[in-house]
Amino acid sequence: MTAARLAAELEVSVRTVYRDVEALHAAGVPLYGDAGHRGGYELLAGYRTRLTGLSADEAEALFLTALPGPAADLGLGPAVAGARLKLRAALPPGLRAQADRMSRRFHLDAPGWYADGDDVPFLPAVADAVWRGRVLAVRYRRWTEPTDVDRRLEPYGLVLKAGRWYVVAARPGGSGPRTYRVDRILRLTVTDDGFDVPEDFDLAAHWQAYQRDFHARLYRGEALVRLSPRGLTRLTGAAARAAAATGTREPDGWTRARLPVESTDRAHDQFLALGSDAEVLGPPELRARLAGTARVLADRYAGTGRAAHASGAREDS
Structure with missing residues (x-):
């Protein structure tokens, strides 16, 4: 086809056709031109692009x-x-x-077994702001008082972790990016204000550093624990890694290890869930707390058993 026919077909100028042909040549597309009355542009017979027709989305x-x-x-x-x-x-x-x-x-299912998934109605808007570099005005719910706060955020990127979405964002004039859960955004407006992500910002590297810092702040104590073989297999996450690194096998087959803990309350619930497959040796306050709970449970279940037996005896009589 001649440049004039191509221009008419594509509804562009002949000059645009000449420019685009040069661009196609530079990209390696085998498009050839012959001069003269019967000349024109021709694509090499049988040529096909590897991928065609993908939209921007x-x-x-x-x-x-x-x-x-x-x-x-x-x-x-x-x-x-x-x-x-x-x-x-x-x-x-x-x-x-x-x-x-x-x-x-093969099928990949990212969320955990015990999570139904968060309601994230503002996720598409946050993603659009990340892509276009637009400042967000949000109402955000924190863990600490005051819980509901207004923030202006420059969203650098989105991260999906165990089925939960996080936005890494900086506050204009702030000290650096922080992490916010998208499902905790109560209200959101995408503003017309733009921003530029720093050239040296690496989302993957930032997230890895954030996780290391999070675990360092989360596990501020440790407990000395004996674990049965079954109890050892029931550990997950940081506890399982710590048991593998610090555990020593004892003659009775149990393993003695130092495990990281967040707080006495959290550790109490964590080790109580292991039942008779774990024995906490220290710290003393955690061991005493578990012993007290065990006594309460023993009395409660012993009492329930006597009450049920007495009730059954009355019915039989």
Whole structure:
């Protein structure tokens, strides 16, 4: 086709056609031009691009193709479906069959077993502000008093952790980015004020550092504990890692280890859940607290048993 016919077909100027042809040449597309009355531009026979027709939303959604739930939370569910369909169509038949087999054999489910998922109605708006670099005006609910506060936030990025969404954001004029749970945003307005994310900011590196600092602040104490083989397998997270690092096997088959704890209250509940598979040796106040709870439970269940027996005896008589 001649430049004039292409310009008419695409509703652009001939000059635009010349410019775009040069750009296609630079990108390696085999487009050739012949001069003369019967000349024009011609694409090499049989040439096909590897990927065609992806919209901007579909291209942005590619990294979420294995996470349909989070993609839907972000408002990108249809875009992810479209991107996956077009990617599949672009694959050679052999690879397409292999990809189909993979999708039937493997499934990624990010949230934990005991969480139904948070209600995050403002997540799409936060994601849009992250993408466009817009300041957010939010009403946010904190853990400490005053619980409900107004904040202006510059959202640097979003993180999905165990099925829960977090936004890493800085306050204008503040000391640096902090982490906010998206489900704790009570009210939100996307302002027209823009901001620039610092060039040296790395979201993944920031999140790793945040997690290290979080655990350092969370576990400020430790407990000396004996664990049965079954109790050892019931540990998770930081406790399981600490048991592996500090545990020593004793002659009776139990393991003695130093485990990190948040507080006496939290540790009391944590070790009580292990029942007879754990014995806390220290600190003394935690051991005394557990002993007191054990006595109360023993008396309660012994009393329940006597009451049930007495009730049964009266019915029989």
